[in-house]
Amino acid sequence: MAILDSLLARFGRRLPQPAAGANAAAAAETTLPDEPQGQTTETGRRSTPENQIRSMYRQMAVDYDLRAAIMDIRQMDKSDGRVKRIHNRVARDVTRGGLVLLQTDPASQIQGEWTRFVQRLQLARPEKLKSDARGLLMEGNLPMQWVLDVAGNVVAGVRMPTETMRPNVGINGQFLDPRAAYTQMDLTAGAALASFPLWQLTLVRLDPDNFDDMGALGRPFLDASREIWRKLRMTDTDLVIRRKHRAPLRLSHVLEGATESELQAYQDRVEANKELIQTDFYLNKKGGVTAMQGDATLGDIGDVLYLLDSFFAGTPLPKGLMGYTDGMARDILEDLKRDYYDEVDQLQDTLAWVYEFGFRLQLLLRGINPDAEAFRVTFAERRTETMTQTADRALKLKALGLPQSMVWEEMGYNAADVEARRESDARNYEPYPDAGATTVKITPGNGRKGESATDLGHGQ
Numbered sequence: 201m202a203i204l205d206s207l208l209a210r211f212g213r214r215l216p217q218p219a220a221g222a223n224a225a226a227a228a229e230t231t232l233p234d235e236p237q238g239q240t241t242e243t244g245r246r247s248t249p250e251n252q253i254r255s256m257y258r259q260m261a262v263d264y265d266l267r268a269a270i271m272d273i274r275q276m277d278k279s280d281g282r283v284k285r286i287h288n289r290v291a292r293d294v295t296r297g298g299l300v301l302l303q304t305d306p307a308s309q310i311q312g313e314w315t316r317f318v319q320r321l322q323l324a325r326p327e328k329l330k331s332d333a334r335g336l337l338m339e340g341n342l343p344m345q346w347v348l349d350v351a352g353n354v355v356a357g358v359r360m361p362t363e364t365m366r367p368n369v370g371i372n373g374q375f376l377d378p379r380a381a382y383t384q385m386d387l388t389a390g391a392a393l394a395s396f397p398l399w400q401l402t403l404v405r406l407d408p409d410n411f412d413d414m415g416a417l418g419r420p421f422l423d424a425s426r427e428i429w430r431k432l433r434m435t436d437t438d439l440v441i442r443r444k445h446r447a448p449l450r451l452s453h454v455l456e457g458a459t460e461s462e463l464q465a466y467q468d469r470v471e472a473n474k475e476l477i478q479t480d481f482y483l484n485k486k487g488g489v490t491a492m493q494g495d496a497t498l499g500d501i502g503d504v505l506y507l508l509d510s511f512f513a514g515t516p517l518p519k520g521l522m523g524y525t526d527g528m529a530r531d532i533l534e535d536l537k538r539d540y541y542d543e544v545d546q547l548q549d550t551l552a553w554v555y556e557f558g559f560r561l562q563l564l565l566r567g568i569n570p571d572a573e574a575f576r577v578t579f580a581e582r583r584t585e586t587m588t589q590t591a592d593r594a595l596k597l598k599a600l601g602l603p604q605s606m607v608w609e610e611m612g613y614n615a616a617d618v619e620a621r622r623e624s625d626a627r628n629y630e631p632y633p634d635a636g637a638t639t640v641k642i643t644p645g646n647g648r649k650g651e652s653a654t655d656l657g658h659g660q
Contacts, residue, residue, distance in 0.1 A: 203235065203378050204564065207399055211352035213567055232398050233557070234414055235378045246373030247413040255371050255415045262385050266340075266417055267363035273338050273420045276429055283422065283429070286517050287337050290421075294547045295329035297580030299555060302609045303616060304574045310563060311616065317562050321357045323555065333551055335359050340406045340418035343382070344554050345396065346561060354562040357555070360384065360401070362417070364393075367403070369415035381414075402557050404550060425514035432507040439504060455487040516543045548579045580612040 208214055231237060245252060254263065276283040301314045322328045336342040339362040347356035366383045368376050375381045378398040386393050405411070405418030422429070453470070455463060462485075470481070481489045512519040518536035525533075556577035560570040590611060597607050605615035 203232065203398060206379075207397075208564065211565065213352070213565070215564070215569075232378070234375065234381075235398055236374055245371060246410060247369075247371065247415060248409065251373070251409065251413055251416055252371040255369050255373075258366055258369070258415065261390065262363060262366050262387065263417060266419075267387075269420055269423050269426070270339050270363050272426050273422055276422065276426070277338060280429070280433070282522065285522065286422070286515050287334050289521075290337055290516055290544065290547070291330045291333035293544045294333045294551060295326060295579065297612065298326070298329065299323055299552065299577060300580045300612055300614055301559075302576045302578060302614060304605070305616075308573055308575070310568065310570075310573050310575060313563060313566060313568070314559065317354065317559055320353070320355050321555075321558070323357075329551075332359055332554075333547070335362075336404070336406060336547070336551060337421045339363070340420040340423065341365075342404045342551070342554055344402045344404075344558065346400055346402070346558050348565070352565045354558055354565065357558055363387075365401075365403070367415050367417070369413075373410070373413035373415060375414055399561060402554055404554050406550070422515060425511055428507060428511045428514065432504070432511050435504050435507055439501065450492040452490040452492055453481070453487070454490070455483060455485050458485055458487075516540055552578045578612070 204215060247255065273283075277287055278284075299318065301311065303310065318324050332342060332344075341362040343360040343362055343365050345356075345358045345360050346354050347358060349355045364384050364387060366385055368380055368383055370376050375398065380395045381398040382396040382401045382403065384393045384396070385391070403417075405416070406421065408416040408418050410416045453466070455466060458466070466483075508524065509519065512522065512524075518533065518540055520533040520536060521540065559577055563570040563573075594607050594611050597610055598604070602610075605619075608615040608618050
């Protein structure tokens with residue numbers, strides 16, 4: 201709590217008091233994520249022996265193993281269209297639809313704060329969200345620096361380069377000082393460029409060795425596929441070279457008893473016209489011209505297909521969604537798509553947490569206790585579903601008796617905004633304001649691909 205108190209004191213503010221009836225003792229002990237909790241019963245070391253050794257080296261420099269992996273991934277993305285498309289496709293599906301604030305109280309003051317927060321940080325622009333998502337995939341980490349103005353507002357969320365960031369962690373896996381949790385290093389001079397307290401830089405990690413070890417950074421999504429990718433690229437090159445040298449038809453010219461000068465003269469005459477279409481050869485000695493067929497096994501590329509399957513097995517995208525559909529059944533592709541959608545949903549939740557942390561920091565700086573408000577920042581409707589699947593899921597939830605506001609939230613909409621638009625339409629566009637309520641009937645398993653068949657009825 202001390203780090204938040206010092207931050208608010210810079211702007212002449214204090215931490216907002218908990219609402220009446222709230223647990224004041226628990227609120228007084230609230231800390232930032234990953235901030236040391238003070239005196240506790242924890243003993244031992246969180247990090248593995250290998251990471252304990254790395255933490256000692258990281259006091260002097262960045263993690264060069266991670267930097268090498270990131271440089272490899274960037275080169276793969278630059279030189280291979282398959283890797284670039286994987287990053288673009290996943291980043292597009294993760295951020296498609298944009299961010300949305302879900303809240304239970306439509307009269308809450310945080311809605312206005314959220315609108316201004318999105319405008320200042322340009323979170324309504326798909327380029328910004330896609331850039332952050334690509335950085336998380338390619339670097340395995342998303343270091344987001346929160347920039348404040350003189351009035352104490354969060355005015356920017358800047359994605360920092362992961363390979364220059366050094367977490368200041370001891371061998372026990374915890375931050376040595378939350379007021380200097382991270383340091384950015386100048387890799388050319390080996391000197392520190394800037395130091396970041398825990399509130400100023402939020403680092404979300406993708407698949408770290410240990411989440412509780414603050415020094416265990418994340419790994420790029422395609423980190424483990426780098427070796428397979430090198431072999432695949434090498435085999436692709438060898439395949440082209442083999443076709444170039446062994447595929448063309450060749451002719452064997454035999455001249456019995458010809459001297460070296462006569463053979464050379466014959467070769468010069470034939471090769472001088474090799475660009476022309478040759479149909480006849482004329483020989484004044486006993487000999488012959490025999491056609492030698494090209495390599496008849498050029499279609500045997502089982503090794504290439506094996507490496508291709510091995511590469512895509514380590515990516516979030518199924519091979520079939522990247523255009524390689526030979527021999528793949530439709531039902532198998534549907535199962536792989538569901539697994540890919542689960543991966544996208546997980547990445548959406550991971551990325552949305554970063555923006556929610558920044559918004560909670562903004563609320564604290566404005567004197568609003570975020571723990572007293574029930575809200576959640578997430579991405580809009582899961583666009584990996586079809587419109588029919590989304591509507592089908594919402595109607596099922598409504599038939600189960602869930603409140604309408606929760607149904608809208610499940611679909612990715614802000615229930616307060618939907619209700620406000622409904623009231624506005626009723627006043628301005630509804631020709632029959634006294635119409636009865638809509639009834640929904642569902643027949644499970646009677647729709648396309650096992651979806652439920654739905655029927656809407658309107659009361660009289």
